[in-house]
Amino acid sequence: MTPPTPEVDHSKEESFDTMASPDLEMNGTQTGYLANDFVKSFGWKDLQVKVKDRKTKAPLSILSEAAGIVEAGEMLAIMGPSGSGKTTLLNALAHRVAAAGATTTGNILANGQKLSLQLVRDLSSYVEQEDALIGSLTVRETMVFAARLALPSTVTKKEAFQRVDDLIKSFGLQSQSDTIVGTPIKKGLSGGQKKRLGVASRLVTNPKILFLDEPTSGLDSALSLEVCSYIKGIGRRNNLVIVASIHQPSSSTFQQFDKLCLLSQGKTCYFGPVADATAYFGRIGYAIPPETNSAEFFLDLINTDLDKTGEIVRRTEHICEAWTNSPEHTQLEETIQKSVQEPDNDLAHYKSVKPSVWMPPAVLLRRSFIKSYRDIMAYGIRIAMYFGLAILMGTVFLRFSTDQKYIQPFINAIFFSSAFMSFMAVAYVPAFLEDLNTFRQERANGLVGPLSFMVSNFIIGLPFLFAITVLFSVIEYFMSNFRPSGTAFFTWVAWLFLDLVAAESLVVLVSSFFNVFVVALAITAFANGLWMCVDGFLVPMTILNVFWKYVFHYIDYQAYVFQGMMVNEFKYRTYDCAKAGSGYQCNYPSDLNSVGKIRGTDVLSEYSISTGLEGEWFGIMIGIIAGYRILAYIVLVLRK
Numbered sequence: 001m002t003p004p005t006p007e008v009d010h011s012k013e014e015s016f017d018t019m020a021s022p023d024l025e026m027n028g029t030q031t032g033y034l035a036n037d038f039v040k041s042f043g044w045k046d047l048q049v050k051v052k053d054r055k056t057k058a059p060l061s062i063l064s065e066a067a068g069i070v071e072a073g074e075m076l077a078i079m080g081p082s083g084s085g086k087t088t089l090l091n092a093l094a095h096r097v098a099a100a101g102a103t104t105t106g107n108i109l110a111n112g113q114k115l116s117l118q119l120v121r122d123l124s125s126y127v128e129q130e131d132a133l134i135g136s137l138t139v140r141e142t143m144v145f146a147a148r149l150a151l152p153s154t155v156t157k158k159e160a161f162q163r164v165d166d167l168i169k170s171f172g173l174q175s176q177s178d179t180i181v182g183t184p185i186k187k188g189l190s191g192g193q194k195k196r197l198g199v200a201s202r203l204v205t206n207p208k209i210l211f212l213d214e215p216t217s218g219l220d221s222a223l224s225l226e227v228c229s230y231i232k233g234i235g236r237r238n239n240l241v242i243v244a245s246i247h248q249p250s251s252s253t254f255q256q257f258d259k260l261c262l263l264s265q266g267k268t269c270y271f272g273p274v275a276d277a278t279a280y281f282g283r284i285g286y287a288i289p290p291e292t293n294s295a296e297f298f299l300d301l302i303n304t305d306l307d308k309t310g311e312i313v314r315r316t317e318h319i320c321e322a323w324t325n326s327p328e329h330t331q332l333e334e335t336i337q338k339s340v341q342e343p344d345n346d347l348a349h350y351k352s353v354k355p356s357v358w359m360p361p362a363v364l365l366r367r368s369f370i371k372s373y374r375d376i377m378a379y380g381i382r383i384a385m386y387f388g389l390a391i392l393m394g395t396v397f398l399r400f401s402t403d404q405k406y407i408q409p410f411i412n413a414i415f416f417s418s419a420f421m422s423f424m425a426v427a428y429v430p431a432f433l434e435d436l437n438t439f440r441q442e443r444a445n446g447l448v449g450p451l452s453f454m455v456s457n458f459i460i461g462l463p464f465l466f467a468i469t470v471l472f473s474v475i476e477y478f479m480s481n482f483r484p485s486g487t488a489f490f491t492w493v494a495w496l497f498l499d500l501v502a503a504e505s506l507v508v509l510v511s512s513f514f515n516v517f518v519v520a521l522a523i524t525a526f527a528n529g530l531w532m533c534v535d536g537f538l539v540p541m542t543i544l545n546v547f548w549k550y551v552f553h554y555i556d557y558q559a560y561v562f563q564g565m566m567v568n569e570f571k572y573r574t575y576d577c578a579k580a581g582s583g584y585q586c587n588y589p590s591d592l593n594s595v596g597k598i599r600g601t602d603v604l605s606e607y608s609i610s611t612g613l614e615g616e617w618f619g620i621m622i623g624i625i626a627g628y629r630i631l632a633y634i635v636l637v638l639r640k
């Protein structure tokens with residue numbers, strides 16, 4: 001048995017100056033603070049993942065009796081044909097949901113001791129296949145934000161910046177330090193550089209164990225090799241445990257790995273050193289022909305998707321059985337057992353220091369702010385669109401007067417301003433989904449919670465929505481000659497601002513629920529179409545079908561904006577009837593008809609719009625906005 005380990009406070013290890021040592025250099029860069037001296041081994045045994053079969057609904061094992069061990073400083077490749085269970089195993093090891101609706105059983109061990117979910121989060125980082133980088137941030141900003149999100153306040157700003165710069169250098173990104181990651185409109189990093197940045201940004205949190213889901217996906221063989229060798233270099237030098245799933249690596253990429261876990265249909269075909277795999281397969285009757293890529297050879301042996309005659313299925317069964325009965329398997333089990341019987345550093349002694357609770361919302365706010373002014377997809381396109389719309393409307397609804405023939409066009413302009421402005425909020429869907437993806441991954445790594453995300457998203461949107469409102473109103477309001485008064489103008493601005501905030505909150509709610517771009521877009525557009533139909537303009541409230549009236553009209557934010565703007569325009573104004581001989585021809589009945597006038601309030605009566613309720617409507621709008629945001633928050637809380 002190893003002697004009991006003295007209590008280690010890892011918060012103290014954070015000091016860059018004390019940990020840096022020349023033998024931990026890479027590219028002339030010191031990464032000593034990354035050094036892992038706590039996790040000696042990471043293992044698992046009897047790991048099983050079961051799901052309810054999609055078709056038959058019967059229990060189905062998609063990973064069975066998996067066992068393995070990776071020592072500190074080693075890099076493991078989980079390899080297998082498509083659908084063999086690589087992601088399932090990786091997720092199970094990282095204590096994530098292994099597959100939708102799956103139940104995971106078995107033991108996951110660090111230093112021979114069972115790992116809790118919290119400890120896995122504290123000790124590891126997970127780099128997903130799809131990167132969660134924010135396109136409009138530079139490499140350095142991405143790293144700085146990752147550091148600020150994760151590092152405790154015991155790490156000074158200077159130390160955090162030092163770490164960031166060292167990691168940028170270690171991953172060969174120093175000449176791209178001020179380059180943006182890249183947006184659909186503006187090109188930034190290459191695929192390989194993005195992958196390296198994704199890994200570097202997860203390493204800033206000092207993980208002892210690093211999980212990577214297909215780090216080479218989408219890269220050609222040269223870039224795959226480059227990415228893997230960077231990861232391997234940093235893992236070796238810092239004694240990290242690295243577990244990566246990998247799909248069809250080239251020969252040279254495959255050789256970067258120390259160990260191989262070969263899976264087929266959720267069963268283990270081999271687990272052990274990459275260097276021993278060729279000899280092992282030769283011994284069980286599958287000798288590799290000379291000059292063959294061994295990874296490709298192993299995959300072809302067990303790729304049951306290619307089976308036409310049943311031969312590959314039989315061969316795979318034989319390979320799995322041979323593995324279960326092999327001395328290598330027995331030895332693996334003994335090694336795992338030994339780690340359990342002779343545990344290293346006691347996990348109970350690991351103390352992680354968290355950043356303050358204010359840090360995540362502050363970081364998200366700052367990050368979203370940069371994104372919102374730099375990424376034209378977020379607000380730039382919408383600003384341009386609303387500007388164009390204001391010019392369009394101002395010139396179509398041009399220089400109206402108080403002549404009665406302009407009453408209906410005034411009403412149309414009010415409806416169109418509120419309804420169309422809300423409708424165009426769908427342009428926010430892609431930017432929000434990008435943020436949501438980043439949030440999902442940061443949350444899974446234990447960095448950000450739904451409240452921080454929701455609050456920062458809400459706050460950051462307000463100044464931009466206000467700017468859009470003012471820009472639109474300054475052009476449209478005065479070109480169309482709405483009621484000429486300062487109070488009337490600012491009341492109009494207030495209604496339109498609330499309208500845009502509500503429309504954006506609807507986008508946030510729908511996209512949080514349906515986070516697939518086309519679906520979120522379609523549902524938001526549908527919902528806004530529905531609100532448009534029942535807001536009281538297309539069909540006056542007196543004749544609107546009771547179902548639509550009582551189920552939807554009263555929760556329709558556009559209805560309150562329409563009514564508010566109508567009251568703002570018509571409450572204090574009178575309009576002129578047309579002259580007809582010696583009398584007048586008036587389109588709206590009013591007590592002023594005899595003097596050739598129409599009271600604006602009589603126009604409101606035609607639409608069953610009351611005056612004096614503006615304060616109430618204002619309150620309801622705030623309630624609807626709060627409702628959308630709270631529901632979106634609940635959706636995120638429930639959707640772990």
Ligand SMILES: Nc1ncnc2c1ncn2[C@@H]1O[C@H](COP(=O)(O)OP(=O)(O)OP(=O)(O)O)[C@@H](O)[C@H]1O
Pocket residue numbers: 051052053054055060062080081082083084085086087088089099100247
């Ligand atoms: N509910 C289910 N019913 C039936 N099969 C399921 C269910 N859930 C998952 N599976 C299967 O489990 C297998 C493991 O999936 P996993 O994503 O882990 O494979 P993978 O090796 O990572 O694949 P890829 O390389 O294509 O990403 C797949 O074949 C998948 O179809």
